[in-house]
Amino acid sequence: MSRAAPRDEGDAALAIELRGISKSFGPVQANRDISIEVRRGTIHGIIGENGAGKSTLMSILYGFYRADAGEILIGGRRTEIPDSQAAIDAGIGMVFQHFKLVENFTVLENVILGAEDGRLLKPSLAKARRLLKQLADDYEMDVDPEAVIEELGVGQQQRVEILKALYREADILILDEPTGVLTPAEADHLFRILRGLRDEGKTIILITHKLREIMEITDSVSVMRRGEMTATVPTAETSPEELAELMVGRKVLLRVDKAPARPGDVVLEVRDLRVVDEQKVERLRGIDLTIRAGEILGIAGVSGNGQSELLEVLGGYANGTGSIRMNGQEIDLTGTASDARTRRARGIAHVPEDRQREGLVMDYRAWENVAFGYHSDPRFSSGLFMDHAAMRADCDDKMRRFDVRPPDPTLAAKNFSGGNQQKIVLAREIERNPDLLLIGQPTRGVDIGAIEFIHEQIVALRDQGKAILLVSVELDEIMALSDRIAVMFDGRIMGERLPGETDQRELGLLMAGMAGAAA
Numbered sequence: 331m332s333r334a335a336p337r338d339e340g341d342a343a344l345a346i347e348l349r350g351i352s353k354s355f356g357p358v359q360a361n362r363d364i365s366i367e368v369r370r371g372t373i374h375g376i377i378g379e380n381g382a383g384k385s386t387l388m389s390i391l392y393g394f395y396r397a398d399a400g401e402i403l404i405g406g407r408r409t410e411i412p413d414s415q416a417a418i419d420a421g422i423g424m425v426f427q428h429f430k431l432v433e434n435f436t437v438l439e440n441v442i443l444g445a446e447d448g449r450l451l452k453p454s455l456a457k458a459r460r461l462l463k464q465l466a467d468d469y470e471m472d473v474d475p476e477a478v479i480e481e482l483g484v485g486q487q488q489r490v491e492i493l494k495a496l497y498r499e500a501d502i503l504i505l506d507e508p509t510g511v512l513t514p515a516e517a518d519h520l521f522r523i524l525r526g527l528r529d530e531g532k533t534i535i536l537i538t539h540k541l542r543e544i545m546e547i548t549d550s551v552s553v554m555r556r557g558e559m560t561a562t563v564p565t566a567e568t569s570p571e572e573l574a575e576l577m578v579g580r581k582v583l584l585r586v587d588k589a590p591a592r593p594g595d596v597v598l599e600v601r602d603l604r605v606v607d608e609q610k611v612e613r614l615r616g617i618d619l620t621i622r623a624g625e626i627l628g629i630a631g632v633s634g635n636g637q638s639e640l641l642e643v644l645g646g647y648a649n650g651t652g653s654i655r656m657n658g659q660e661i662d663l664t665g666t667a668s669d670a671r672t673r674r675a676r677g678i679a680h681v682p683e684d685r686q687r688e689g690l691v692m693d694y695r696a697w698e699n700v701a702f703g704y705h706s707d708p709r710f711s712s713g714l715f716m717d718h719a720a721m722r723a724d725c726d727d728k729m730r731r732f733d734v735r736p737p738d739p740t741l742a743a744k745n746f747s748g749g750n751q752q753k754i755v756l757a758r759e760i761e762r763n764p765d766l767l768l769i770g771q772p773t774r775g776v777d778i779g780a781i782e783f784i785h786e787q788i789v790a791l792r793d794q795g796k797a798i799l800l801v802s803v804e805l806d807e808i809m810a811l812s813d814r815i816a817v818m819f820d821g822r823i824m825g826e827r828l829p830g831e832t833d834q835r836e837l838g839l840l841m842a843g844m845a846g847a848a849a
């Protein structure tokens with residue numbers, strides 16, 4: 331499409347136009363000559379892998395960073411955005427990944443905070459209340475104006491962020507990965523709100539790495555890869571496969587290929603497992619579950635409902651009460667026996683949720699990390715000493731088979747990307763040849779190319795007859811990999827389903843604690 335407008339004045343039908351934006355952080359070029367046009371009254375998606383430069387670009391638009399080069403046009407006019415007040419003045423509102431609300435203030439106070447007109451607090455409050463009421467009516471955004479933020483769930487807190495932007499009369503709303511913390515029902519609700527706002531003429535920019543969300547809600551989509559904008563297309567004219575390829579730079583298999591499970595003997599049997607935390611809050615309230623050889627039990631749930639505690643107590647990192655039987659033999663949950671080393675000896679391997687804290691020692695080299703837990707392995711000792719050369723060679727071999735990039739055993743763990751760190755932990759744990767693999771958030775922060783690989787490894791392990799307990803907050807991942815799905819809510823298992831006999835909606839209800847979904 332060509333425009334006759336002169337270069338310093340753009341097309342007024344465009345809510346936003348970025349021209350040639352570049353931004354470097356030291357040696358890292360986070361944005362390279364990025365140009366993008368977003369039409370007024372549309373939902374525009376920006377998709378890309380971790381580190382592609384999405385948040386940087388939006389931070390420039392919102393005045394957090396200054397571009398090294400390029401210009402910004404808002405509503406067809408060149409606009410300087412040196413700080414976030416300038417962004418607000420230009421009609422831009424931002425809903426942050428981590429909300430910036432004041433926890434012990436009310437909804438109303440948060441909405442007007444920083445926007446109240448000095449002495450005119452009362453009129454501000456009245457205006458905010460009116461607006462809240464109207465928005466609540468228009469968009470079913472039922473948020474009690476007098477509720478204190480810390481008492482609200484994340485979905486409601488996010489709505490308060492949106493209200494806050496609308497109160498400041500934002501015409502353009504930027505949302506950076508808004509669904510990461512939401513249940514599927516909350517995400518649906520958010521999307522209804524966004525569609526409503528668009529239909530009123532607002533412009534929405536939605537940043538996400540989830541292809542499904544792009545396909546579901548956007549009108550057009552821009553793809554970023556390594557700091558560059560690789561394409562902008564109307565959503566109706568593209569497909570998840572094409573977008574994935576544009577994101578990664580090669581064809582990606584989006585579906586997990588797996589044959590039906592052939593479950594064997596019971597490997598893990600858990601009865602009435604309970605965990606009480608340091609504040610004396612019961613985090614696990616009596617968990618029962620069974621996993622057989624050759625099957626994947628997926629645990630779905632919104633994070634913080636006891637999944638982490640379940641992994642920790644099974645992995646020997648936390649104390650609990652109840653019964654855990656491994657291959658028919660009771661594991662001692664009392665005293666010093668309940669540690670990670672004992673678990674490993676019983677055939678349990680663990681890929682922890684938080685690999686930066688629990689899975690790796692970031693300052694140690696890759697080969698040292700890969701050798702953890704193998705120190706008594708006869709392959710690695712020569713007489714009294716550890717055979718470091720053999721350990722390095724072993725690491726080199728694992729890195730090649732798990733496609734770790736770069737395949738350099740001498741590099742410190744912290745110098746690998748998140749996806750490659752995860753592959754290092756996976757390589758170490760899978761190669762222990764465990765009977766049971768505990769795996770938490772296997773693809774959190776991992777790019778879609780590496781997700782494909784990690785999923786293949788998990789299925790391959792299952793097909794070797796191993797039992798796998800998979801915990802993930804990504805429902806798509808749970809649906810794709812699990813042979814059975816258990817849903818956790820508030821320290822309990824709300825129900826168990828077969829992936830072929832349930833859907834996201836039903837699982838979402840269970841995740842929200844609605845046992846009615848059990849019907």
Ligand code: ADP
Nearest residue numbers: 355358360378379380381382383384385386387
């Ligand atoms: P995305 O949001 O697509 O995941 P980001 O915009 O956050 O990507 O990051 C793009 C690149 O810029 C990454 O390599 C990141 O490490 C780097 N980066 C982002 N912010 C900073 C910063 N404040 N200082 C240094 N490097 C940064």
Ligand code: MG
Nearest residue numbers: 384385386506
């Ligand atoms: Mg980001």
